[in-house]
Every structure is written in structure tokens, then in C-alpha cells.
Amino acid sequence: MIGSIVAALGGFAFFALGIGALVAPGLSSAQYGLPATDRIALAFVRAVGARDLVLGIIVLLLLATRNRSALELVLGVSTLAAAGDALAVAGG
DSSP states (O other): OOHHHHHHHHHHHHHHHHHHHOOOOOHHGGGGGGTTTOOOHHHHHHHHHHHHHHHHHHHHHHHHHHHHHHHHHHHHHHHHHHHHHHHHHHOO
């Protein structure tokens, strides 16, 4: 039960971050320490946002269909994506 709640929170978080980056990339760019006026930086933010949106949808669909083994795999891989983002921001 708690695992499903954590998975749902993660799925909704990825979904929300993705929507935010696609709808307002200038605001989301601050999360990455990128200038909101640089076209290349905003393109990066949109790309990461698209990835996060898709990951969120996948997590929520797997949770809804109760496909636990696939859900565990996707959550593990998405954690690597988030860790890569954190490393990129910290090294920036």
C-alpha cells in the first residue's frame, strides 16, 4: 500500500514537472540554474519537461494497471534520470 502511494506521488511529481516545463519553460529554467532568456536553455528545459511528462504518464498507467514488475523497472530508471538532472545542475 505505501509503495503504491509513493509511486503515485512520484508519477504525479514527474507529470507536474513536465507540464510546468512545457507550459512555462522560463519559470522552470530556474530549477536548473539556466537563464530564462537563452533559447538553447529553454529548449533543454522543454526536452526535459517532455521526458518527465512521459515518465509520469507511464508510472501512473503502470500503477493503474497494477503491473508491478514494469512499474519497479520504470521507477528505477526514472530515478536515474532525476539523478542525472541533479548532477547536471550541481555541476553547472
